[in-house]
Amino acid sequence: MRIELQKRPTPSALYAVLSPFIALGLTLIAGAIMFTILGKNPLDALYSFFIEPLTEVWSIHELTVKAAPLILIAVGLSVCYRSNNWNIGAEGQFIVGGILGSLVPILLPGFQNWLTLPLMLVLGMAGGAAWGAIPAFLKTRFNTNEILVSLMLVYTAQLFLDWLARGVLRDPNGNNFPGSIRFPSAAQLPEIMPSQGSAHYGILLAIIAAVIIWFMLRFTLNGFQVRVLGANPRAGRFAGFSQTRMTFFAFLLSGGLAGLAGIAEVSGAIGQLRETISPGYGFTAIIVAFLGRLSPLGAIAAGFMLALTYLGGEAAQMTLGVSDKVGRVFQGLLLFFVLGCDTLINYQVRLVLRKAAPAAGGQG
Amino acid sequence: MQNQRTETPLLETRGLTKIFGSLRACDGIDLAIAPGEIHALLGENGAGKSTLVKMLFGVLDPSAGEILWKGKPVRIGSPGEARATGVGMVFQHFSLFEALTVAENIALALDGKVAIDRISEEARRLSLEYGLPLDPSAHVADLSVGERQRIEIVRSLLQNPELIILDEPTSVLTPQEADKLFETLAKLKAEGRSVLYISHRLEEVQRICDRATVLRHGKVTGACDPRQETPSSLARMMVGGEVAEISGAGLGEPGEVLVEVRKLSAPARTPFAVALRDVDLTVRAGEVIAIAGVAGNGQSELFDVLSGEVTVSDADSLRIADVPAGRLGITARRLMGCSFVPEERHGHAAVPNMNLSGNLVLSRYASDREAFLTGGWLGLISSGPVAAATKRISAAMDVRKSLEDPPAGSLSGGNLQKFIVGRELDRQPRVLVVNQPTWGVDAGAASRIRQALVDLAKSGSAVIVISQDLDEVFEIASSISVINEGQLSKPEPASGMTRERIGLLMGGFHDGTGHGTETAEAAHAN
Incomplete structure (x- = not known):
């Protein structure tokens, strides 16, 4: 006996819309089972994981802080994946963006005016884009696999940041703790409502980026190119679109947005360059992109959802006494169910019992 | 149904x-296929043939x-069940x-685990037995369309079906x-297997089929013995009116x-492609030049070079309106x-999941x-303007569709092709290069497309x-050239060309004489 996936002749339009919600429901059920096995009351656990963080103002602020980088990165990745370019290294582009943007306040501490922050943001984007350009260049020039190259560059970026934060960029007055000087206020992305919580303007950048990219994909020739080349490279060539240009465009855009997310995180949420600046936003954003159906607007909703798993993990650690890795487990479950649901929309599962041997004879 | 047999039909x-x-894609279809019969299913695109066959x-x-x-x-719930019942299918x-x-x-395609050697052996045996020469160890990419079709046929024969559907x-x-294929079909018939033969080539249907069922708009409009009919009476049943004859007359003096x-030479880009060698071709305003040839002799490579999807290093080897164009891209x-x-509608000329x-x-953003x-x-x-142009093209080419702007992939092959040809004709091009238009x-649909090409010239x-398609070539060309292994024969006026001569040129006899008796005979037989 074996299991077969058989393509459905006509995928259900209804389930295509419902798919993310079904995936969410299945994730909750699986989560409940997991908490039960851990010996916790599943309803209480799910409540403290998913609902409690939404009951207080300060934690809703926290939610936007976590959602901002996820949305920014996922918007870029949506374009990238739609054009059939597989950038798995947003985490690295995020880090390099954070580093490059931080050079302004660290190396030029005296340069403090209204230009400081915009310059940092632009440098952050440039850094992320440059890091993203490496796999694009290697793919188009030498036909290397962009998944591997972009992924490996994440580790390069992480170690480079670690070296900088402990070495040349370390705060000389920081008692030998790793980390740069704290940024002056002109170099910090301001909080939106400082009296209430920590939400900074990164979330605004994220939503603006999502709307612009959505518009680009939906209404412009450039977006049309993304869709054509992603669906059908040969038809794209017939149209006269350049695959090489598209690869660069996708990587520069997604890298640039990841870099922007990086510098927004450093200058908004952290306030200094540390040896680690990301709890895996670049990877989690991959889930966000798919949960949002590779649509920039979908990424906004999905970004908040995944941000909740970060908060829920912390909450679970505090109130339930389980590891905050539970958050990671939920992220994995969610991706698993999203991809599973998407597959089952297009394919049906069939159990094939051993059948009569065909003419060619079939033992073995 | 004069020769209704008393035995139960194999499939009804x-x-x-x-x-x-x-x-109603299919509306109350009654069909009976007797054992050992080659049964034709005739109908225009959109008549419901594919839907019917998919249900079977x-x-x-x-x-x-x-x-x-x-x-x-x-109840046939899946292709696997169909195969288990005894129905095999060779898709278009x-x-x-x-x-x-x-x-x-x-x-x-086989269920269960079978050693690859045994399959090779079995495939070799079947392919010899049925006159479908095939090398089991060859890579599919190296094979012509005709050979690929043989794989599909052998693949379905391995399941030992009683009914084979050919689309x-x-x-x-x-x-x-x-x-060769007809010989194979005759052999299958002699063994008592039935064949459901879907075609729009009336001569063929008359030649090999015992009975025919004609569909139009999802309904059976005729069941007949095709040999008792004339091509035009069959065509009438199919189209519901006389098929317009293409008038090539009136092509004036070339300008x-x-x-x-x-x-023009171009190296093969992959191990599976054909290199173009010393291609010479002159096309004047007002001319239709047809390039005939067997599939896989460099047609798509020639198309790519002419279109600019692939450029050549020598800009002067291709001049368009006296401008060196060899290095210019398609845009x-x-x-x-x-x-x-x-040639390929799905995924080359059109993106199937994108609407019309x-x-x-896709092809007009730069020119328009x-x-x-x-x-x-x-x-x-x-x-707005794009929707208006889509509408204009659909009307001009009689593209039949259920929605205003459906995904290209949901149209039947003929209707999509009409749209794709119409898309290019709509801008009144000075030069049109088209690969396997019909x-x-x-x-x-074919007659409409051919007429449009002649009108453009x-x-x-x-x-x-x-x-x-030699019928097509003779119908519309003012000059004919033949491509064989990446080489092009000198174009000759269509009026002086014969099928026999084309057959010889296809077989690589470039002087058009040669001793290719087999080829010549086959060409005669048409």
């Missing part, structure tokens, strides 16, 4: 109906009606993996290859040279007034920039038609 349908939304092969569930196998009602669009060998492709099998074959190819060539229609208006933008784009550097696609297209454009 009673009132078989399939409804998609408000469309378990791809679609009928909305009403029943299917009887040897007199007993059966092949489902083969190019990078795998013939034997591996066959193995993939437009000869649309891609040379006369000689088609003759200025619009395309000049001189000593630049379009801007010079050229239009192109590639998107597919219009002013009409279709606004917003300057933003490049906004203006949906393959897999029904008689009505009459209006003073240069038309290059690459085609394997």
Whole structure:
């Protein structure tokens, strides 16, 4: 006996819309089972994981802080994946963006005016884009696999940041703790409502980026190119679109947005360059992109959802006494169910019992 | 139904109906296929042939009606069940993996684990027995369309079916290859197997089929013995009116040279491609040049080079309107007034999951920039003018569709092809290059497309038609050239060409004499 996936002749339009919600429901059920096995009351656990963080103002602020980088990165990745370019290294582009943007306040501490922050943001984007350009260049020039190259560059970026934060960029007055000087206020992305919580303007950048990219994909020739080349490279060539240009465009855009997310995180949420600046936003954003159906607007909703798993993990650690890795487990479950649901929309599962041997004879 | 036999039909349908939304794609179809019979299923694209066949092969569930196998009602829920029942199918669009060998492709379609050697052996035996020469260890990418079709046939024969369904099998074959196929079918028939033969080539149907069922708009409009009919009476049943004859007459004196190819060579880009060698070709305004040839002799490579999807290093080897164009890309060539229609509709000429208006933008965004784009550097696609043009093209080419702007992939082959050709004609190109304009297209659509190509030439454009369909070639060409292993024969006026001579040129006899008796005979037989 074996299991077969058989393509459905006509995928259900209804389930295509419902798919993310079904995936969410299945994730909750699986989560409940997991908490039960851990010996916790599943309803209480799910409540403290998913609902409690939404009951207080300060934690809703926290939610936007976590959602901002996820949305920014996922918007870029949506374009990238739609054009059939597989950038798995947003985490690295995020880090390099954070580093490059931080050079302004660290190396030029005296340069403090209204230009400081915009310059940092632009440098952050440039850094992320440059890091993203490496796999694009290697793919188009030498036909290397962009998944591997972009992924490996994440580790390069992480170690480079670690070296900088402990070495040349370390705060000389920081008692030998790793980390740069704290940024002056002109170099910090301001909080939106400082009296209430920590939400900074990164979330605004994220939503603006999502709307612009959505518009680009939906209404412009450039977006049309993304869709054509992603669906059908040969038809794209017939149209006269350049695959090489598209690869660069996708990587520069997604890298640039990841870099922007990086510098927004450093200058908004952290306030200094540390040896680690990301709890895996670049990877989690991959889930966000798919949960949002590779649509920039979908990424906004999905970004908040995944941000909740970060908060829920912390909450679970505090109130339930389980590891905050539970958050990671939920992220994995969610991706698993999203991809599973998407597959089952297009394919049906069939159990094939051993059948009569065909003419060619079939033992073995 | 004069020769109604008393034995129970192998397969029978009673009132078989399939409804998609408000469309009755098949409406109460009664069909009976006797054992050992070659049964033709005739009909225009959109007549419901594919839907009917998909129900018989378990791809679609009928909305009403029943299917009887040897007199007993059966439910065929999937292709696997169809195969288990004894129905085999050779699709019009092949489902083969190019990078795998013939034997591996066959193995993939079989249930259970069978050693690849045994499959090779079995495939070799079957292919010899049925006159379908095939090397099991060859890579599919190396094979011509005709050979790929043989794989599909052998693959279905391995399942030992009692009924084999063939969907437009000869649309891609040379006369000689088609003759081979007919021998195979005769052999299958002699063994008592039945064949359901879907075609739009009336001569063929008359030649090999015992009975015919004709569909129009989802209903049976005729059941007859095709040998008692004339091609035009069959065509009437199919189309519901007389098929327009193409009038090639009126092609005036050729004008200025619009395309000049001189000593154009292009190396093979993959191990599976054909290199072009010293191609010479001159096409003038008002001419239709047809390039005949067997599939896989460099047609698509020639098309790619002419279209600019692949450029050549020597700019002068291709001149368009006296401008060196060998190194210009497809967009630049379009801007010079050229239009192109590639062979493959799905995924080359059109993006299947994109709607028609998107597919219009696909090839016209540069040439019609002013009409279709606004917003300057933003490049906004203006949906109004694009929708209007889509409508205009659909009306001009009689594209039949259920929605205003459906996804290209939901149209039947003929209707999509009409749209794709119409998309290019709509801009009145100075030069049109088209590869296999009517393959897999029904008689009505094909005649419309051919007439449009001739009309374009009459209006003073240069038309290059690459085609394997000799009827088509003779119908529309003013000059004919033959491509063989990447070489092009010197174009000759169509009036002086014979099928025999083309057959010889296809076989590589470049002086057109040669001793290719077998080839010559086969060409005669047509």
